[in-house]
Amino acid sequence: MPSAVVDKFFRTNKLPQIWCPGCGHGIITRAITVAVEKLGFDRDKICVVSGIGCSSRATGYLDFDTLHTTHGRALPFATGVKLANPDMKVIVITGDGDCTAIGGNHLIHACRRNIGITTIVFNNNIYGMTGGQYSPTTPKFDKGTTAPYGNIDKAFDISNLAASAGATYVGRSTAYHTNLLISLIENGLKNDGFSLIEAISSCPTYYGRKNKKGDAVNMLEWQKDHAVNISAASKMTPESLEGKFLIGEFKNSPEPEYTSEYQKIIDRFNKE
């Protein structure tokens, strides 16, 4: 018999999951269910949609209405679900490659529309499932199987990208900072419009090994040592923030949600 939250929200007959030992994805997936449990949402009013990649395996383990869709297209499928069922809470689970490379255009337009979808990006800085190719969030000069001498592209900052594109709730946390992650997901789900939570994961098998980051434990310790909460960062000097990254709530500015604006137009013509 697993723990209460796992028993309630997971398809336990599908466990143990397929992810590598120490992969951060399992931690983040559980964090989503804890957030849903805390909010007390009706499980039958939640749909979880994923694309393709390691992260997107999560929908196979979660016991909600789930859709495992095509590469980069979780947000378009989720947009359809939300438009057809505006009362439904729609959660998208996606990875850094799925969300910002293959589905990059869908991401910025979903942000711009402010459609009521909470997107949780499992960012492990690499394409894990296909063998460790560098992704849009692989840090500059870090290695992947397709960048054996170091990646010369600049990395996307997913949270700032989403905030700039118009997402109305944006936060970032890590697999290590699990309680912060749970509270950001809760707040994201409470926002009627488009929310994006960037969950920094860890890939010991590919990103870690290629870049000599150590094992799963070392990678979580790295997150612990290099993350700075945005509220603390404002009081720190640029020198002390060198090599660090920010976590916390980046944006919380609700605006009218897309399906409710759409309904207003329908109502206008129904009256005439």
Next chain:
Amino acid sequence: MNSSETVTDKLIINENWCKGCGICVKFCPKKVLTLENEKVKIVDIDKCIQCGQCELRCPDYAIYLRGK
């Protein structure tokens, strides 16, 4: 499956799901846990304060608090 469960008053471990990553062992503040043959084992359950750090970060849901 139940044959591989370790049940104590404070913690429950499902060895079938444990992949031996060592995350719970490292972040347990009271050093209650260890790895043995790539599976988590309890060293000293009396020290456990049920803080839940192990359950919070176990990627495989293989360790959790009892009665919480």
